[in-house]
Amino acid sequence: MTVKLLLTLVIVFGASSCSKKSSSKSGSTATGWKINDKKGGFQFNSKFKKQETSPGMVFVEGGTFTMGKVQDDVMHDWNNTPNQQHVQSFFMDETEVTNKMYMEYLDWVKNVFSPDEENYKNIYQGACPDTLVWRNRLGYTETMTNNYLRHPAYADYPVVGVNWIQAVEFSKWRTQRVNESILEKAGYLKKDAKITDVKAESSFDTETYLNAPSKTFGGDEKIVLRGKKGSLSKPQSGKDAKQPKNVYAQRSSGLLPPEYRLPSEAEWEYAAAADVGQREYNIYKGQKKYPWSGSYTRSSKRQVKGDQLANFKQGKGDYGGIAGWSDDGADITQIVKYYPPNDFGLYDMAGNVAEWVADVYRPIVDDEVSDFNYFRGNQYMKNKLGDDGKVEIVTSDNIKYDTLPNGRIIARNVPGQIVQIPVDEKETYLRQNFSTSDNRNYRDGDKQSSRNFDFGSTDEGTKIKDDKRMYDSPKHNVTTDSLGNMIRKYDKSNKRTTLVNDDVRVYKGGSWKDRAYWLDPAQRRYFPQDMATDYIGFRCAMSKVGPKTDKKKKPRN
Numbered sequence: 001m002t003v004k005l006l007l008t009l010v011i012v013f014g015a016s017s018c019s020k021k022s023s024s025k026s027g028s029t030a031t032g033w034k035i036n037d038k039k040g041g042f043q044f045n046s047k048f049k050k051q052e053t054s055p056g057m058v059f060v061e062g063g064t065f066t067m068g069k070v071q072d073d074v075m076h077d078w079n080n081t082p083n084q085q086h087v088q089s090f091f092m093d094e095t096e097v098t099n100k101m102y103m104e105y106l107d108w109v110k111n112v113f114s115p116d117e118e119n120y121k122n123i124y125q126g127a128c129p130d131t132l133v134w135r136n137r138l139g140y141t142e143t144m145t146n147n148y149l150r151h152p153a154y155a156d157y158p159v160v161g162v163n164w165i166q167a168v169e170f171s172k173w174r175t176q177r178v179n180e181s182i183l184e185k186a187g188y189l190k191k192d193a194k195i196t197d198v199k200a201e202s203s204f205d206t207e208t209y210l211n212a213p214s215k216t217f218g219g220d221e222k223i224v225l226r227g228k229k230g231s232l233s234k235p236q237s238g239k240d241a242k243q244p245k246n247v248y249a250q251r252s253s254g255l256l257p258p259e260y261r262l263p264s265e266a267e268w269e270y271a272a273a274a275d276v277g278q279r280e281y282n283i284y285k286g287q288k289k290y291p292w293s294g295s296y297t298r299s300s301k302r303q304v305k306g307d308q309l310a311n312f313k314q315g316k317g318d319y320g321g322i323a324g325w326s327d328d329g330a331d332i333t334q335i336v337k338y339y340p341p342n343d344f345g346l347y348d349m350a351g352n353v354a355e356w357v358a359d360v361y362r363p364i365v366d367d368e369v370s371d372f373n374y375f376r377g378n379q380y381m382k383n384k385l386g387d388d389g390k391v392e393i394v395t396s397d398n399i400k401y402d403t404l405p406n407g408r409i410i411a412r413n414v415p416g417q418i419v420q421i422p423v424d425e426k427e428t429y430l431r432q433n434f435s436t437s438d439n440r441n442y443r444d445g446d447k448q449s450s451r452n453f454d455f456g457s458t459d460e461g462t463k464i465k466d467d468k469r470m471y472d473s474p475k476h477n478v479t480t481d482s483l484g485n486m487i488r489k490y491d492k493s494n495k496r497t498t499l500v501n502d503d504v505r506v507y508k509g510g511s512w513k514d515r516a517y518w519l520d521p522a523q524r525r526y527f528p529q530d531m532a533t534d535y536i537g538f539r540c541a542m543s544k545v546g547p548k549t550d551k552k553k554k555p556r557n
Contacts, residue, residue, distance in 0.1 A: 043247075048254035050550045053091060054178060054542055056101075058345045060271050061549050062089035067269055067374070068365060070522040071289040080522055083367035085374050087270045089548050092263060093539035095336035095347045096158035096355065097170065099149055102129065105170050108177070113200050113414065119396050120200060126401075126410035127169065129161035133534040144332065144534075156335045158353045158537040164505045164529035165410055167262060167356050167538040174540065175259040180204040182256060188249045190223045197223055201396060203416040206256065211383060211391050211418060213248040218416075224248070262358040263541035264375040265365075265506050265524065272350065272509065272521035277343030290519050291342040291349045297516050299340075310339055310351030310519060311512050319512065332534075333512050350519040353537035354511040360440045361504045361526035369443060377505075378439040382427065384419040392419040404530040405476040407486055440502045473501040503529050511535035 028035055028042065035044050053059060069082040109127050113120035134144040148154050149161070162170070183189045190197070194204065202218035209216045209224075217223040227247055249255050263271070278285045278293060289295050292309050299307045308328035313319055321327030329338060333352055341347045360377040367374065386392040393416065400412040413419065422437030474491040481487055504526045510518035513535045517523070527536065 043252075045252060045254040051257055051545050054257055054260075056093050056095075057091040057540075057542060058094050059544070060090055060092050060267075060344050060346075061276070062087045062544075063270075063276070065270050065273065065275055065284075066287070067266055067367075068522050068524075069287055070520050071287070071295075072517060072520065074517065077363075079363055079524060081364060083365055084371060085266050085270075085365075085367065086372050087266050088373055089544040090263070090267055091542040091544060092267070092271050092344075092346060093541070094341075094345065096353060096537045096539045097167075098156050098336060099159050100155040102159040102162070102170065103150065103155075105173050108173070112198055112203060117200075119399070122401055122409045123399075123411045123414060126408065127166060129159060129166070130163075130532045131161055133161040133532055156337075157333045158336060158348070160333070160353055160534050160537050161532045162356075162536075162538065163532040164262075164356045164527075165404075166532075169410075170538075171260040171262060171540050176204055176206055178260070179206045179209075179256050183209070183249055186249065186255055188225055188227070188255075189217075190225065193217065193223045201415050203414075205416045205418070206259070207383070207418050208391075208393060208416060209248070210251055210256075212393070215391075215393050216416070258543045258545060260540045260542055262356055262538060264373070265357045265359040265508065266374045267541055268355065268357045268508050269521050271344055271346055272342070274343035274346070274349075288521075291346075291521060292340070297519070308339075310348070310510070312351045312510050312519060313513055313515055315515075330512060349509060349521065351510050351514075352512060353535055354507045354509045354514070354518075354525075356536060356538040357506050357508055359506045360502060361500060361506045361524075362444055363500075366443055376440065376442075378434075380423045380427070380434065380437050380439070381420040382423050384421045393417070394419055403478050403480070403486075405478055405528075406530055407478050407488060408530065471500045472497045473499055499528075500526070505529045507536050 027033065033041060035042055036046065064084060064086045066082050067085040068080040070080050073080065106124070106127060109124050113123040115121045115124040129149055131145050131149055134141045134148060148157070149159070177194070180189065180194050184191060184194065189204070197217065197220070198204070199218075202220060202223075204216055213224055214221075227249070272291050273288055274291055275284045275288060278288070290297065290309070294300065297308055297310060297312070299305060299309055311328050311330045311334045314321065314327055318327075320329065320331040328334070328351075330352075336352070337347050339348065339351070342349055358377055359375060362376060365374060366376075384392045394413045395415050398419070399414065401409050402412050403409050424437070428435050428437075472495075474493065474496050476491050477489040479487045479489070505528075506524055506526055508524060509521070510516070510523075518525075527533070
């Protein structure tokens with residue numbers, strides 16, 4: 001009797017589990033309708049497993065850490081206030097962007113937007129790094145000026161002479177080229193079109209493809225292919241291509257990763273510190289001074305004992321040590337991956353070159369407002385719609401160029417992209433989370449944060465005059481006359497109180513020109529976003545979609 005009962009229970013349980021399994025695969029839990037029916041209806045990529053690691057990147061699992069906690073503060077700057085922050089998981093470049101990587105970008109821009117054409121010449125010129133950053137009034141450095149960017153000997157050295165704006169544009173370009181390759185491999189774009197068919201008025205842009213795929217590559221249907229309705233994989237060919245209701249790849253297809261971008265200051269500092277290497281249960285066993293364990297810049301490992309762990313300036317006139325046995329193996333920058341990685345597998349998070357991050361600089365991190373993915377610099381934009389209600393695409397006739405305060409001209413957008421405009425009241429009305437498009441000055445630069453704020457006075461809420469604002473920075477201006485000649489107006493006022501404004505960005509990490517003091521991941525400095533140096537480079541980051549980690553939890557022992 002007992003055996004019969006057990007058999008009955010097994011059969012019933014097996015049947016119920018099978019029915020659940022089959023129903024979850026074939027029908028919607030909301031309506032019971034069949035999902036991914038070839039006849040039509042709701043299509044969903046049920047085969048998606050996880051986000052693939054994009055080229056050149058490593059995974060950084062997010063977590064909680066103390067941001068802004070430095071071991072030494074000899075400068076006594078009102079600049080680093082320790083505060084608890086949580087960072088979501090993301091991906092980050094294993095190394096700094098190298099000369100070879102940036103040269104690939106320049107080669108693409110030069111081939112597509114020929115500098116010989118008057119309408120496009122400023123696109124290529126605006127993308128080129130400033131190689132004159134190597135020049136020194138009292139030093140012979142013409143070798144680096146002429147060779148550092150383009151000579152093969154420096155191919156795997158970090159690129160320098162790139163300002164913050166150029167770093168952002170490189171990140172955008174990288175997004176398009178990676179996504180273009182993904183769609184080509186999946187069969188949504190004609191093979192090798194990215195090389196053989198690309199032109200100034202016929203190129204690929206991710207947002208254009210997702211919002212108006214028929215306008216990608218100038219609307220060439222021979223390049224932008226379509227798949228059969230109900231198929232989230234490769235497009236159909238032959239007889240199937242004649243079937244009606246064809247579709248393009250969409251964001252819901254799960255093929256395209258998030259965009260490449262500059263890391264936020266919080267992300268960069270979290271990734272550089274890599275405190276996970278000294279975790280004990282749910283606490284850190286101490287604060288690292290550098291991206292590696294210990295309080296010294298030399299290795300304590302037996303095989304390489306005494307070797308420097310980063311490329312930095314040892315002392316006055318000492319950039320690498322005595323000839324024959326160098327302290328750090330470099331006098332200027334060094335080839336990437338020369339020094340050991342940190343516990344996240346990231347190279348050169350201290351030394352070599354300092355790195356741009358996305359944030360606008362302010363002396364204080366406002367953790368009272370945000371302790372989750374902290375970032376200052378949000379400027380919310382939206383796609384511009386034309387008179388026909390469809391997105392407006394940039395063409396050779398409506399490219400926008402920005403003239404920077406130093407006179408350099410940089411393209412704001414290029415043909416093939418969607419025209420972007422700031423969000424307006426339609427998006428901000430009765431919202432509590434944001435009220436304007438530009439949020440760089442949120443809780444900063446208003447009356448309460450001005451140096452003349454008088455709490456409880458009768459004129460609270462009135463607009464502050466420019467000469468009373470906290471950030472009274474120089475206001476240089478560049479204009480052109482009727483003949484196109486550039487007129488530079490340099491602000492010579494000696495009454496300016498600061499260099500801080502909305503166009504200065506944070507850069508992190510020490511460089512080959514810095515003392516060990518700046519190797520601490522929590523140290524922070526700022527520089528104008530339109531200027532470049534011979535010691536600031538950058539690396540890209542990418543957000544992770546889905547779970548915090550794809551690894552299953554397992555017992556500690």
